[in-house]
Amino acid sequence: xxxxxxxxxxxxxxxxxxxxxxxxxxxxxxxxxxxxxxxxxxxxxxxxxxxxxxxxxxxxxxxxxxxxxxxxxxxxxxxxxxxxxxxxxxxxxxxxxxxxxxxxxxxxxxxxxxxxxxxxxxxxxxxxxxxxxxxxxxxxxxxxxxxxxxxxxxxxxxxxxxxxxxxxxxxxxxxxxxxxxxxxxxxxxxxxxxxxxxxxxxxxxxxxxxxxxxxxxxxxxxxxxxxxxxxxxxxxxxxxxxxxxxxxxxxxxxxxxxxxxxxxxxxxxxxxxxxxxxxxxxxxxxxxxxxxxxxxxxxxxxxxxxxxxxx
Numbered sequence: 001x002x003x004x005x006x007x008x009x010x011x012x013x014x015x016x017x018x019x020x021x022x023x024x025x026x027x028x029x030x031x032x033x034x035x036x037x038x039x040x041x042x043x044x045x046x047x048x049x050x051x052x053x054x055x056x057x058x059x060x061x062x063x064x065x066x067x068x069x070x071x072x073x074x075x076x077x078x079x080x081x082x083x084x085x086x087x088x089x090x091x092x093x094x095x096x097x098x099x100x101x102x103x104x105x106x107x108x109x110x111x112x113x114x115x116x117x118x119x120x121x122x123x124x125x126x127x128x129x130x131x132x133x134x135x136x137x138x139x140x141x142x143x144x145x146x147x148x149x150x151x152x153x154x155x156x157x158x159x160x161x162x163x164x165x166x167x168x169x170x171x172x173x174x175x176x177x178x179x180x181x182x183x184x185x186x187x188x189x190x191x192x193x194x195x196x197x198x199x200x201x202x203x204x205x206x207x208x209x210x211x212x213x214x215x216x217x218x219x220x221x222x223x224x225x226x227x228x229x230x231x232x233x234x235x236x237x238x239x240x241x242x243x244x245x246x247x248x249x250x251x252x253x254x255x256x257x258x259x260x261x262x263x264x265x266x267x268x269x270x271x272x273x274x275x276x277x278x279x280x281x282x283x284x285x286x287x288x289x290x291x292x293x294x295x296x297x298x299x300x301x302x303x304x305x306x307x308x309x310x311x
Contacts, residue, residue: 001209005029005068005102007055007093008075010037012164013107013156016201017072022047024205031055031064041163055089058096065100070208074107076166079265082136090140097149104144104151105208108217110277111269112138113155120280123155123217131268141217150214154204157222157279161197161299162306168273169194169231173300176241177307185248186273188228193278195222196299199292206288213287221279223293231296238301 004021008014009030018041021028028048030038035052042048053060055075065071073093077085097104111134114126129135144151160169168185175182186192203220207213232245250270256263285291294302 001026001069003027003029003068004070004072005031005065006072006074007031007061008073010034010041010163011074011076012159012161012167012197013076013200013204014072014074015041015163016161016197017074017107017204018042018048020198020201020205029064029068031061055092056085058092061092061096062099065096065102068100068102070105071097071102072105072107072204072208078166078262079133079269080261082133082265086136086140087143090143094144094147094149094151097151098147102149103208103214104149105204106144106151106153107204108137108141108153108155110155110157110279111272112141113277116275116277120278121219122280123219123283131272133265133269145215145217152207152213152215153217154200154207155217155219155279156200157193157195157277159197159200160194161303164197164303172231172245173235173304173307176235176239177304179241179243181243182241182245183248184228184232184245185253186228186270188232188245188247190274190276191225191227192273192276193222193225194296195220196294196303199223199294199299203284203288203291206291207284210287218284219279219281220284220291221281223296223299225276225278226296231300234297234300235304238297239304 004026006014006018009018010032018028018030029051030042030048031051031053032038038050051064112127112129114128141153159167172182172184235241253263253267253270
């Protein structure tokens, strides 16, 4: 790989993919709207070309993609923009990928899958989403798979890690950093799955380098499951946090949503935290071998340290 374009390079997974690529000596075009975030992350790195741009601006996107072999799509839109902006965004990305002849790797979540039955979901698990956002994700998946572009889609559980700010765990961890009373989203007794972004990025890049990965969907699981209570115990051990942690209920999300459009859109996703889908990664490991799985304790400690550095 000579050169890659990372879309959304200022975000949690986008920055992790960028750092993974440059660790392998790959030249990266780091593309995002927020130039200050890009500069804070990559300024001075000879392998990174910072490019301020908007994925909705076709000419900017096409110019950034000139001469790249791989495009990684990790742009994260606010929930309230999904209905109107997801399709135009992927249309631009697909057109540019086809135009320059680049392979495309798409970061995705688990929303397109059907409601959890309790079993680990393989790639053959039913895709019958019960939410509006799940239906949007399924439509995006269809557009990618039906295109002429060499592409694959990677399904991830919830993210956490350095610079992964638009996540439910970041909201909780920020309160710890600020030494405020923390609130955990969802039932603290329910086992859920999260993935540490550098682990996800490593698997994503490995997939992109394997010709057999393209034209398919892949599940990339985290380090098993963990309850909110177990996360809180880890935080107490590594950060010395002693305040009581309360629970954000669905009704609380509804109330906050009166004033916050993002939370208003999150209401329908809340149930996914109560009956979470857990991913089966056997197909992935059959192709690329064992994947890196950072322990929750180590991942949370690294994430907290990164957040402290930004203060």
